[in-house]
Amino acid sequence: MTREWSTSARIITFVLAVxxxxxxxxxxxxxxxxxxxxxxxxxxxxxxxNFLTHRTPINHKWAVNIVYFVGLxxxxxxxxxxxxxxxxxxxLLSEDLLNIVNEVQNAVYRPVMIGPYVLDLEAVLPxxxxxxxxxLRGLPENSLHFLESFSRNTAWFLVIVxxxxxLLLDWNHxxxxxxxxxxxxxxxDFRRVYLEIKDIWAAYFRGQLVLMFIVAxxxxxxxxxxxxxxxxxxxxxxxxxxxxxxxxxxxxxxLAMSVAFIEGSNYLPISNFWFGMVVLSIYMVLIxxxxxxxxxxxxxxxxxxxxxxxxxAIIAAVMFSGILGALIIVPIIASAGIIGKYLRAKVFGLxxxxxxxxxxPKQTPVDxxxxxxx
Numbered sequence: 001m002t003r004e005w006s007t008s009a010r011i012i013t014f015v016l017a018v019x020x021x022x023x024x025x026x027x028x029x030x031x032x033x034x035x036x037x038x039x040x041x042x043x044x045x046x047x048x049x050n051f052l053t054h055r056t057p058i059n060h061k062w063a064v065n066i067v068y069f070v071g072l073x074x075x076x077x078x079x080x081x082x083x084x085x086x087x088x089x090x091x092l093l094s095e096d097l098l099n100i101v102n103e104v105q106n107a108v109y110r111p112v113m114i115g116p117y118v119l120d121l122e123a124v125l126p127x128x129x130x131x132x133x134x135x136l137r138g139l140p141e142n143s144l145h146f147l148e149s150f151s152r153n154t155a156w157f158l159v160i161v162x163x164x165x166x167l168l169l170d171w172n173h174x175x176x177x178x179x180x181x182x183x184x185x186x187x188x189d190f191r192r193v194y195l196e197i198k199d200i201w202a203a204y205f206r207g208q209l210v211l212m213f214i215v216a217x218x219x220x221x222x223x224x225x226x227x228x229x230x231x232x233x234x235x236x237x238x239x240x241x242x243x244x245x246x247x248x249x250x251x252x253x254x255l256a257m258s259v260a261f262i263e264g265s266n267y268l269p270i271s272n273f274w275f276g277m278v279v280l281s282i283y284m285v286l287i288x289x290x291x292x293x294x295x296x297x298x299x300x301x302x303x304x305x306x307x308x309x310x311x312x313a314i315i316a317a318v319m320f321s322g323i324l325g326a327l328i329i330v331p332i333i334a335s336a337g338i339i340g341k342y343l344r345a346k347v348f349g350l351x352x353x354x355x356x357x358x359x360x361p362k363q364t365p366v367d368x369x370x371x372x373x374x
Contacts, residue, residue, distance in 0.1 A: 033324055034156045038163035040328070042171070043201070045071060049168055064168045072161070192353055193342050197335045200303050204331040207302030208243055211295055215239040222282060226275075227266035229259055242290065245326035246318055249287045256283060303334035 005013070045067055052063035167174075175194075182190040216239025223231030234256050241248035260276040268275060292311065300307040310330055317325035345352040 031159070034160045035163060036324060036328065038160045039167060041160070042164045042167035044205070045164070046168060046171075060172075061169065064165070068165050068168060189342070189352060193338060196338050200334045200338065201331050203302045204299065204334070207298045210302075211290075211298050212239040212242055214294065214298075215242045215290060218286065222286065223256070226278065226282070227268050228256065228279060229263040229266060234259065243327070245314060245323055247323055249283075249291075253280065253283050253287075299330050303330060305330065305334055305337075309333070 048067045049060070049063045052058050052066060053060050056063075058066070179187060179191055179194070216236045218235075219238040220232045220235025223235055228234065234252075237255065238249075238252040241252045256279050257276045260279040261272050264270075264272040265275045268278075270278070291314075295314070296307040296311040299305070300310045313329045313333055314326050317329035321329070342352050344350070
């Protein structure tokens, strides 16, 4: 029979364990981003795994293999099929951009008459040729940085790809292992809190799907109304890109303006340049309406958060945490609210789940976490 630890030994062990975990988290903090990305993608793919497992005679491992490798094939095949078709358009866009740069350069270096005075901007602004030369001189060093960045990103991509597979394959066991780490008297409460957080994330992704659908419909109609070539495709892409804050709308803007500058309008009697400006103006109005009113409203209602809080949280996340932070900040705040309510109830001796029918603990691992956004 082993001797029980004293209270001081337990406290010291706990403090040392916390310090060790903090140091470990600090050391591997760069891995958090790819692991979070992998977790989100696995969460999105898991409904297909559940469908195959529950609606067909295929077992879980084969369902994971089918979904995973089909998804990987799509990711690889789409660029291979689309890039050759985009190359001619990119060439035309490059020529148009070069012409625009030349026109801007000529306009900048042309003397401006202001009454009796002549303003020669060429003497004030640095030579563009010198700027281009300086840029070209720095290309070797920039190339080394590019190769280093490319190698690092390739490694993280492999981490994401492998992590997605193993999350899809072993999440049920991992979930039950984490639940079993909790002391038995608190295990049922831990499972209940976990299920409520799971419902929050599912509701959040349903809200994202609704937002993407609305954006795709609105932009398709508007682009059709002004005669933008490929209006429906561009509208659908805008809806898909809207899931990524800031970068998604920027990519959609560049794509729509490129088509406008190259092709022009199908029936508006204006030049391609001014048509591109019209597309940009409409896009800025609609995307700001989406960011300021539509997205906070849909996201707030999906996870029961104040719309103003959602808007401020997304802006703050973009500023301080980047795109990934803005993508997950809303369900994280909602999840923190659930944990906070539970802790408050325990601290003040209140019922932790007053309005919920208790979830019965499962005797065997069941795929209840990753039921997808319904």
